[in-house]
Amino acid sequence: MKISTVKAKSILVKSNLPASDYVANPYAGCVHNCRYCYASFMKRFTGHGEDWGTFLDVKDYDSDNIPRLLKGKTVLLSSVTDPYNPYEMKYRKSREVLERLSDTEAHVEILSKSDLMVKDIDLLKRIPDLSVGISLNTLDDDFRRDMEPGAPSVQRRLKALEALHAEGITTYLFISPIFPYITDIRAIMEAANDSVDKICFENLNLRGSAKGEIIGYIAEKYPQYLDGYKLIYNKGDLFYWEQIKADVEAMSEQYSIPLVNYFYHAKIKKGGKKND
Numbered sequence: 581m582k583i584s585t586v587k588a589k590s591i592l593v594k595s596n597l598p599a600s601d602y603v604a605n606p607y608a609g610c611v612h613n614c615r616y617c618y619a620s621f622m623k624r625f626t627g628h629g630e631d632w633g634t635f636l637d638v639k640d641y642d643s644d645n646i647p648r649l650l651k652g653k654t655v656l657l658s659s660v661t662d663p664y665n666p667y668e669m670k671y672r673k674s675r676e677v678l679e680r681l682s683d684t685e686a687h688v689e690i691l692s693k694s695d696l697m698v699k700d701i702d703l704l705k706r707i708p709d710l711s712v713g714i715s716l717n718t719l720d721d722d723f724r725r726d727m728e729p730g731a732p733s734v735q736r737r738l739k740a741l742e743a744l745h746a747e748g749i750t751t752y753l754f755i756s757p758i759f760p761y762i763t764d765i766r767a768i769m770e771a772a773n774d775s776v777d778k779i780c781f782e783n784l785n786l787r788g789s790a791k792g793e794i795i796g797y798i799a800e801k802y803p804q805y806l807d808g809y810k811l812i813y814n815k816g817d818l819f820y821w822e823q824i825k826a827d828v829e830a831m832s833e834q835y836s837i838p839l840v841n842y843f844y845h846a847k848i849k850k851g852g853k854k855n856d
């Protein structure tokens with residue numbers, strides 16, 4: 581892993597994402613190295629020749645540049661890296677940002693695949709308006725290893741949600757990305773339902789080189805689903821997502837838990853947001 585320190589002008593950047601006004605990415609690159617990573621396009625802004633997942637830039641910045649007047653604004657950590665990658669325990673750049681935000685009136689959202697945030701429970705409890713999410717798309721650690729080789733195990737993530745929730749921190753489960761035919765949404769919801777305040781969903785969106793990578797993986801490991809993947813990703817058929825959306829809404833009623841649908845396609849997203 582190549583670790584460098586880089587100087588960043590600002591750590592808080594205005595965001596076009598639907599649910600956040602600002603994003604903070606204390607690192608560039610991500611050691612979790614997910615095979616489907618949506619953020620790998622960021623490599624071209626880093627100047628790195630190495631493969632995505634093999635470098636991490638630790639951002640140095642002037643924390644005075646974080647504005648204090650953030651009332652009514654949502655700040656997300658992070659959008660193109662994991663704020664609790666294992667090097668956070670050494671560099672503490674995410675903690676620094678959170679310390680600063682704890683003095684503001686921002687709504688702070690943390691989204692990670694890691695359980696390391698439990699080490700910051702003391703600080704998290706001091707942030708007045710916070711929600712903490714953990715992404716999970718399988719209960720099968722073999723599949724998790726194939727897709728997210730650098731990220732913590734399923735059990736570690738479930739335990740982290742439990743620990744955060746037990747401390748009174750608002751938590752959510754982000755079932756993302758949903759792999760057609762592989763992600764068992766009901767089983768994941770059941771595993772985490774008692775530890776979260778809401779559940780968000782996002783379907784697998786394949787762009788750029790990730791499309792060939794994932795379709796190749798499915799052909800090798802799950803050939804029985806290959807035709808379905810081709811229909812969804814080569815022909816743009818929405819049948820699978822429409823079914824999942826209906827299933828998820830039924831489950832929300834059954835489990836009495838709010839859900840937020842982040843399905844990317846406008847046609848399947850329409851009407852899918854509930855109880856946010």
Ligand code: SF4
Nearest residue numbers: 610612613614617661
């Ligand atoms: S955790 Fe997120 S940013 Fe990191 S490799 Fe995985 S998808 Fe990409």
